[in-house]
Amino acid sequence: DAGVTQSPTHLIKTRGQQVTLRCSPISGHKSVSWYQQVLGQGPQFIFQYYEKEERGRGNFPDRFSARQFPNYSSELNVNALLLGDSALYLCASSLARFSTDTQYFGPGTRLTVL
Amino acid sequence: DAKTTQPNSMESNEEEPVHLPCNHSTISGTDYIHWYRQLPSQGPEYVIHGLTSNVNNRMASLAIAEDRKSSTLILHRATLRDAAVYYCILRVPLTQGGSEKLVFGKGTKLTVNP
Numbered sequence: 001d002a003g004v005t006q007s008p009t010h011l012i013k014t015r016g017q018q019v020t021l022r023c024s025p026i027s028g029h030k031s032v033s034w035y036q037q038v039l040g041q042g043p044q045f046i047f048q049y050y051e052k053e054e055r056g057r058g059n060f061p062d063r064f065s066a067r068q069f070p071n072y073s074s075e076l077n078v079n080a081l082l083l084g085d086s087a088l089y090l091c092a093s094s095l096a097r098f099s100t101d102t103q104y105f106g107p108g109t110r111l112t113v114l
Numbered sequence: 115d116a117k118t119t120q121p122n123s124m125e126s127n128e129e130e131p132v133h134l135p136c137n138h139s140t141i142s143g144t145d146y147i148h149w150y151r152q153l154p155s156q157g158p159e160y161v162i163h164g165l166t167s168n169v170n171n172r173m174a175s176l177a178i179a180e181d182r183k184s185s186t187l188i189l190h191r192a193t194l195r196d197a198a199v200y201y202c203i204l205r206v207p208l209t210q211g212g213s214e215k216l217v218f219g220k221g222t223k224l225t226v227n228p
Contacts, residue, residue, distance in 0.1 A: 043218045090158070107155075
């Protein structure tokens with residue numbers, strides 16, 4: 001089975017632009033979470049979606065939004081990009097949303113904002 | 115958010131055991147302790163998790179203190195492929211949706227010497 005896939009792999013944008021990142025979970029997984037990892041830091045939680053509904057949101061501004069589609073794939077949108085949004089964006093999928101459910105991470109999308 | 119404390123870095127020699135410590139003094143009775151690792155240029159990878167009893171799997175062992183305020187990840191024979199950042203994580207409940215999120219710290223960077 002394929003693992004979690006993310007696209008694109010790398011992305012370069014300029015300040016003020018908008019970006020959409022995509023994630024395909026492992027087949028059968030209904031939960032998708034998004035994390036931001038700034039260089040030298042651990043990943044920080046942005047969103048979790050389960051069964052196409054937002055189940056949680058981290059401490060990120062409203063410029064960040066996401067959605068989950070009927071096939072459980074997900075998109076993360078970031079508007080009005082700032083230099084500080086430069087980071088590795090990670091998507092993780094799991095079967096459900098409980099404490100013992102293992103999260104499987106994709107390779108990430110490297111976003112550079114100039 | 116529940117916090118964990120880990121050393122910034124550790125070094126080991128190939129084929130020797132490695133003990134990676136983690137303190138989580140604010141852990142609650144129902145918090146599972148999770149360990150993930152992140153190899154260079156990859157997303158985090160699940161290693162092991164436990165609640166109270168010591169746990170073993172093909173990758174590692176997890177030793178949990180009796181008071182659950184600390185735990186130790188044990189790699190029985192380190193290989194060069196084990197060089198990674200190791201994260202000790204408590205899953206934190208989200209206020210909506212009954213879900214949980216992973217709260218990452220900076221982790222421990224493990225260097226394995228040949």
